[in-house]
Amino acid sequence: MRPRSIVLFERLYLGAWALGLINTGLNWSQTMRQFSAGGAVAVSPVLLYASTAIGLLIPLVLWFFITRRASLVAKWVLVVLFAIGLGSIALATLDGRLPSGLAGIVAVTATVLQAVAIGCLFQPDAREWFGEEAAEVKS
Template structure:
């Protein structure tokens, strides 16, 4: 099946969000490393932060593959749930900044941009052509596989 335009656009936005997420990770690596080192339990397992980073990359790429290249409805819904959680996270970050508990800096702005791209990508998965890609709607170009029969037979 030829990939529909919504899936092509989804893929572009999703991968752009992924790249921005990697940039955010690189920009905040020293802060996260310091937080892990400050915790006595986590400081003993210094491999945990790189392991989580690799796992996050692997999950992101698997979700990309099973949405943009080999359609899976389950992967589509995982992306949708993660997009919803992303919206909640941005809201909590903005509320925290409004209360003066945190500041919004370059890392936050790049992170918000990555989240916005991710949400925009996820929304594309619910357009009609994308739903046909996932097999949720019938393809109008394919003939019916059922023959009509009267009930009199």
């Protein structure tokens, strides 16, 4: 049976993922306009669809390996990707590029949910799930 922290992580993380999906839909027309009118580097719609699909799939792969396979590697990949994303949101906020209105609220809410979810991965029962406690005892 999975520990309580892992179950809570799963709920929060998938909730954040769903908000990200909603945000993708909210911003889709603006994203299409930006990339098709990209000046010297116009992007094909096929590339945009593919990169969006991959961007939505990667978190699900990490979720699977964290919650179903207790992968310590997936946990740390997620932590690193979250840190990069957090830095990106901070820079967007400082530059005034964070979306305003509903899209901005959804983005910030999803980020907070992800932060709380990732915090669950460092609880004692989750650390045991990943085999971290056993490794510390042997040291």
